[in-house]
Structures are given as C-alpha cells and as structure tokens.
Amino acid sequence: MSDIKQLEQLASQIRRDIVRMVHSMSSGHPGGSLGCTDYFTALYGEVLNYDSSNFDMDAKGEDVFFLSNGHISPVWYSTLARHGYFPISELSTFRQIDSRLQGHPTTAEHLPGVRMASGSLGQGLSVAIGAALAKRLNRDNGIVYTLHGDGELQEGQIWEAAMSAPHHKIDNLIATVDFNNRQIDGDVTDVLSLGDLKAKWLAFGWEVLEMEGNNMESVVSTLKHAKTLCGKGKPIMILMKTEMGAGVDFMMGTHKWHGVAPNDEQLAQALEKLEETVGDY
Secondary structure (H helix, E strand, O other), rough: OOOOHHHHHHHHHHHHHHHHHHHHHOOOOOHHHHOOHHHHHHHHHHHHHOHHOOOOOOOOOHHHHHHHHHHHHHHHHHHHHHOOOOOHHHHOOOOOOOOOOOOOOOOOOOOOOOOOOOOOOOOHHHHHHHHHHHHHHOOOOOEEEEEEEOOHHHHHHHHHHHHHHHOOOOEEEEEEEEEEEEOOOOEHHHHHHHOOOHHHHHHHEEEEEEEEEOOHHHHHHHHHHHOOOOOOOOOEEEEEOOOOOOOHHOOOOOOOOOOOOHHHHHHHHHHHHOOOOOOOO
C-alpha cells in the first residue's frame, strides 16, 4: 500500500474500530489511540518489514515493533487485525474475559504481533534496545521500532535507556514519542514539564526528527527518512506532534478522553465523523 489516500481511508476505518471497541465494554483508552492512528497505519501499511502470516517471537529477518504505552492497545489491535495478524472479527472480543485482546497487550495470551507485555510505563525503550542488540549480534538487518507517550517520559528508566543506546551505538533503533502534551491527570506541562525535548535527546546523543503525527504525508515521509539514518552510529528519535482524540472533534483539545469510553450517543456522533472505508468488524 503506497497511496496516501488509501492510507488515510484505512486510518478512518481504524478510528471507527477504536471507538466501537472501547464503547462495547465501556472501558479503554480512546484519546491516545485516535491520536496515534496515522502513525500505526503508516508504519504497518508502508514502512515495517514483517510477515503477518508467519508470526514468531524471534522475527528473524524482519522489523520489530514494541508498544511501550500499552494503554493505547485499541489502535494496535485494529492495525494488527487489518494487516492479517488475526481475524478482524476478533476485535469484537476487546477486554472480554479470556479474550486475547486485553486492555493492555500481554504475551501470555499469545496474540500474533505482540512480543512484549506493556502497560507499566517506561520499560519499552529498554526492551527495544535489547532487541536491537540481539539483531546486531545475530547479523540481522531488521530495524526495531518503539512508541512511547510523552507523559511516559516522566519515568526515570526512559532516561537510563536514553543514555544506554548512544553509548552502545544502537543504530538499528527508531523510537517515537507521541508528543500530544496530554496525560491522564492533565497537560504534561502542568503535571511535570518535559522542557525542551529535542534539545534533551540531542544532548543524549540521538539523531532527532520531528513530524506532524496527524498528517499522513508527514508520517510516511518522516518514517522513511528515519530508515535512511539507520546504520550510521546513532539511535533515532522521532518527536511526533499529535492531537489526542484526532478525528473526533469533541474528543480533541482535552485530556479527558485519555481513558473514558463514549456512551451510545457519543459513539453515534463519533462514527458520523469517521468514514467507513473497508468495512466494520
């Protein structure tokens, strides 16, 4: 898939999946999921090298993705299903007892596409560095990708990992931060300001890119550019500016939809904003 319009259409469908999944159990995290939809759509539709029909934990010869901010599982589950990792109909089991699609991704459920249980914030970058080192030791040219929330950067483990990757010249790693300035308790700048993030990552020795995370052309072009920087001695950090709740106007501009499910009326309003393009589950 290479046409920007096609990617945008798929993103609209994934956003429909997100609000329907969260509504079905009156539980989940729609805000960040909607904000990161364009990233996931571009990553799996255009950038990532993977074989969804033959998933295994080793991913030899393939790229690997780790979701560190695991609470935005709805967007990841929809993306995985829409790219053949498991049946799209399984999205209807989100957060149900004994479902493989738990509120936070787990490896115990053996869901294809998931290689790390996440939900405890701050751990994903360390795991990604380990996977990138393993690929280097195995002479595997696959690239490791990871996504984080900006509020997650308030965790100290992130900055230990930030020091570690340049020290070990981990140059097969592309990390991205969802920079929406929202977290569960309010604006990130009010809860614990992160300061000048670009300057910080540069000071730690990373190659730093910036992109508009709700502009498909920007996402695709930036992710492709990041790949060209691999193998040059530095890990890569993408600061991705997004709007929490992107695509559903009444969910935007506030942190309140971080972890709140829409009711029946709100679901109908959200679906009116989102075009059904490839079919609901």
